[in-house]
Amino acid sequence: MSENKAMYVGIDLGTSTSALAHVRADGNPEIVPNADGERLTPSVVFFDRFEGVKLIGSAAKDGGDPERTVRHIKKRMDDPSFVVEMDGEKWTPTEISALILSKLRKDCAKIIGQIEDVVITVPANFNELARKATVTAGRLAGLKVRRIVNEPTAAALYYAHTQSIRGRVLVYDLGGGTLDITILDIEGDYVDILLSEGARHLGGTDFDEILIDLIGQKYLEQNGRELILDSAQRRRLLAMTEDTKKRLSKLNVVSEKIGSEEHGLAEVELSRDDFEEAIKRLLTRTIMLLEQALDTLGLTPRDIDHVVLVGGSTRIPKVQELLTRQFGKPPVSCGNVDECVALGAALFAQRARRVSEVCNHSYGTLAIIEDALTGAARVQNSVVIPKNTPIPCSMSQTYVTSENNEELIEVEITQGEDHDPRYVDIVGKISLRVPPGRPAGCAVTVTYSYDENQRVRAQVYDEESGLRKDVDIEYEGEGVLKESEIERKSAYLRQVKIA
Amino acid sequence: MIRKLFRWIAGNDNRQAVPAQVGGIFERMSPEGLCGISPTMARDEIRSHLAALYKRHNNAAGSLDPELRREAETMLDAIVHCREKYVEVSL
Numbered sequence: 001m002s003e004n005k006a007m008y009v010g011i012d013l014g015t016s017t018s019a020l021a022h023v024r025a026d027g028n029p030e031i032v033p034n035a036d037g038e039r040l041t042p043s044v045v046f047f048d049r050f051e052g053v054k055l056i057g058s059a060a061k062d063g064g065d066p067e068r069t070v071r072h073i074k075k076r077m078d079d080p081s082f083v084v085e086m087d088g089e090k091w092t093p094t095e096i097s098a099l100i101l102s103k104l105r106k107d108c109a110k111i112i113g114q115i116e117d118v119v120i121t122v123p124a125n126f127n128e129l130a131r132k133a134t135v136t137a138g139r140l141a142g143l144k145v146r147r148i149v150n151e152p153t154a155a156a157l158y159y160a161h162t163q164s165i166r167g168r169v170l171v172y173d174l175g176g177g178t179l180d181i182t183i184l185d186i187e188g189d190y191v192d193i194l195l196s197e198g199a200r201h202l203g204g205t206d207f208d209e210i211l212i213d214l215i216g217q218k219y220l221e222q223n224g225r226e227l228i229l230d231s232a233q234r235r236r237l238l239a240m241t242e243d244t245k246k247r248l249s250k251l252n253v254v255s256e257k258i259g260s261e262e263h264g265l266a267e268v269e270l271s272r273d274d275f276e277e278a279i280k281r282l283l284t285r286t287i288m289l290l291e292q293a294l295d296t297l298g299l300t301p302r303d304i305d306h307v308v309l310v311g312g313s314t315r316i317p318k319v320q321e322l323l324t325r326q327f328g329k330p331p332v333s334c335g336n337v338d339e340c341v342a343l344g345a346a347l348f349a350q351r352a353r354r355v356s357e358v359c360n361h362s363y364g365t366l367a368i369i370e371d372a373l374t375g376a377a378r379v380q381n382s383v384v385i386p387k388n389t390p391i392p393c394s395m396s397q398t399y400v401t402s403e404n405n406e407e408l409i410e411v412e413i414t415q416g417e418d419h420d421p422r423y424v425d426i427v428g429k430i431s432l433r434v435p436p437g438r439p440a441g442c443a444v445t446v447t448y449s450y451d452e453n454q455r456v457r458a459q460v461y462d463e464e465s466g467l468r469k470d471v472d473i474e475y476e477g478e479g480v481l482k483e484s485e486i487e488r489k490s491a492y493l494r495q496v497k498i499a
Numbered sequence: 500m501i502r503k504l505f506r507w508i509a510g511n512d513n514r515q516a517v518p519a520q521v522g523g524i525f526e527r528m529s530p531e532g533l534c535g536i537s538p539t540m541a542r543d544e545i546r547s548h549l550a551a552l553y554k555r556h557n558n559a560a561g562s563l564d565p566e567l568r569r570e571a572e573t574m575l576d577a578i579v580h581c582r583e584k585y586v587e588v589s590l
Contacts, residue, residue, distance in 0.1 A: 080563060127561055200561040201572075284579045284587065288553045295550070416562075418555055425563045475563075 004113030010154065010345025011104060011120045013097060013134065015074040015176030016204060016242075016312065018043045019342035020104045022112050029158070029346040031339050035107040040338055043176075045070045045099050047086045053497045056103035066235035070096055072205050075177045078130035080477025092479045094133045095489060098140035102498050105141055117144045119349040121341050124150040124173075124180040124360055125198020128415060128427060129475045131454055136481055140490045147352060148453050150360070151175065152182035153193055154344030155310040157355060159334045160186045161347055167305030172290075172323060172331065173341075175311035177203040179286055181293045183304070192356045195388045197293045199285060204313040207279050208241045214278045215241065215258065215268055223266045227258065248272045249315045276318045283322060290326065296388070307331035312338050352452075359450045362387040362417035363458070366426075367399055381414050381424045385448045396447040398463075400440070407436050411446055411460045413473060428473040430460045438464065530577035536585065545585045553578050 008023035017040040021029050031039045036058055046060035047068045060069060068086065076082040076093040083090045101120075109115050120143075122134050131148055138145035152171040159169070166187050173180040179202040185192040212234060219227035228234050240258065247254045252272050259265040276283075294300065307323055309331045314320065323331045334340040348355060364383040370376070384397045401409065409432045416424030434442075443463040447470075450456055459470035481489060531537075534552055536545055556578065559571035 078561065078563070079565075081565070125561060127563070129563065198561075199557055280583070281576065281579045284582055285553075285557075285575060287587075288550065288578075288582065289557065292550060292554055292557075416558055418558060420555075423555055423559050423562075423567070427563070 006109070006112040006115045008346050008349040009108075009112075009115055009118045010149075010342055010347070010349050011101065011118050012151070012154070012339075012342035012345060013074065013101065013120055013122075013137070014043055014341070015072050015178070016043060017041060017176070017338060018100055018104060019339055020108045020115075021339070021342040021346040022108075023346045023350050029161075029343040031342060032108040032111050034104065035110065041100070041104060041107075043071070043074065043100050045073070045096055049087075051497070053499050054099050055499055056100055059499065061239060066232060066238075069235070071238070072177060073097055073100075075201065075205065076479070077133045078127050078200075080129060080475050080480045082479040090478070092133075092481055094137045094479075094481055095140060095493065097134065097137035098493055099496070099498060101137055101141035101143060102493065102496075105143060106498065115143065117146050117349070119147045119149055119154075119345045119352075120145055121149055121151045121154050121345045123175070123178040123198055124152055124182055124196035125178060125200060127361060127425070128454075128456055128473055129480070132475070133480070135453070136486060139486060140493050142490070142494065146349065149345060149348045149352075149355075150180070150182065150193075150196060150357070151341045152180045152196065152310060153184075153191065153355060153357060154342075154348055155334050155340045156182065156184050156186065156191050156193075156308065156344070157347045157351075158340045158344035159308050160189060160191055161344075162335060165306060168299075168303060169306045169308055170293075170304045170327075171308045171310055171334075172314065173310040174286065174313040174319060175203050176205050176313070177201065179203060179289060181289055183293060183297060183299070189351065190354045190356075193358050195293055195297055196358060196360055197289055197296070198360075199289050202282055202285055202289075203311070204242075204245070206282060207245060207313060207316070208238060210278050210282070211241045211245055211275060212237050214274060215244070215256065215270065218268045218270060218274075219258065219266065222268060225266075244270065245275070246315070248275050249317060272317070276316075279316075279318075283318060286319070287322060287326065301327045308334050310334050310337055310340055357391050357452070357454075358388045359385060359391050359393065360387065360454060361415050363448045363450070363456055364397075364414045364424075365399075365446050366412045366414060366421055368402060379421055380419045381416065381421050383417060384446055385450055387417050389450070391450050391454065392452050394447060394449040396445050398443055398445045401438070401442045401444060402440050404440050405437060406434070406440075406442075408433055409444055409460060409462060411444075411458070413448075413456075413458050413471075427475070428458065428471060430458060430469050430471050432460050432462060432467060432469045434462050434465050434467060530580040530584075533574060533577040534581045536581050542586060545581065549578050549582050549586065 041057040042061040044060040046055040046064045073096045135145045152173045171182040179199045182196045216227040255269045362383045363385045367382040369380045385395045411430040413428035414424045415427045445461040447459045461468040556571040556574040
């Protein structure tokens, strides 16, 4: 084992697979294989019943009881109530992600030396909760997470590094769990992000679910029997479906021998046309997001110089065909679409200063907005920092109290750009006690700061009294680890046997 | 024309006052009904209306509120249905 300390390490903690890369002495990034000799580690955890070992990666994916196997945990990182129960023990998505990161850290350290400081990538549309959970997962795994970077940004950095290009680039990142569309300008090694838009639950795993249903339907048509009788059977089919999907990207027709314990094996024939028809509604969503991204910047497809593909699901021929039709030219691949995010993350660890990013969500507060003409008033989401503002940034908005004798000013912190409060999340609250006996109309300034790690801090300032209060945003829920739990959990995870 | 008045919303979150739209209504209404598409609307009008709805519900699909996420998924399916039927000839 090397005694050196690894420099410039980037980790792609993916929905389907994860990867670790570092920047070599010659300035080029490379993927570091895991102890199983694989460049990509399946993001799958198997909870062994007999020895208490947690298998991570291919060993977890390829065998074992599906009931004891956890896949796609990244899709739950933004769910504050989600936990996995195994043998009477509850595991948050953060802890399960920490197991995957621990495997990468331990395995790759044998090749490149001790790994401490890292950059971890997240989907551009990850909310504050999921970003925070990712940083915590890193801490639990014994890593110092120096920066969080958006996956398309990392991919664009890698693309800029490997191709001598300049101009306006659209990164189309269709991964295992999400679609991110990022528009940016590249000038040499410098990357200037203009916009990121994302769609949750729109990726390869969603295509897999549709494909399972399609296979079940074909099985019924061809054999007169139901294939999928319960959720356990569905989970068992999931691994096979992923391979079927990959073959359908290369072949027009595939056949699978599948079956159930009740009905035995039978052959099912599937065509690429069947698959593409089945996923059409998800592909339409991708096009609508694409149009939204261009509209937001007032661009047309002609304004885009390069369309860059990232993520395993961009191998689906229909995806490439749609983009070609949309932009009038074929998209280009960012090298290996599965590896470029980790490679770009390693580059980002080295040269973050050459990348200008934007905030990924709008932040604001609930306020009464009154029409000065009609007098009609209603509570709306008042945005203080709009989405896609260059970061780091700090922005303020001044309001006035509307009632006499208000002694407690309570600011609801919202995440979301919709003016209708129903469609935004309230992610925190600041309560500021002010002196009694004041009339309505006292000025109160709300300031939000958005740092380079896309973390938000809010402050409320009462101008008359000079009182102020500021907070970091905290989340609560069974699936969210409290600060006080992190050290204890970290110590516990260090004792867990990982293979 | 708009000025902001600021009354902090202690215990006065009007999100509670909005009637829940998930469940029964979503199951009973047609995609056109959910999206507010009428036969008299022009293609471009439908397109921009659906784009605005898509933006709202795509954002809501990432909400911390599971009920809102479910509603958003139903709406996104309805939006895509209308888009394919009234705007897009074929993928």
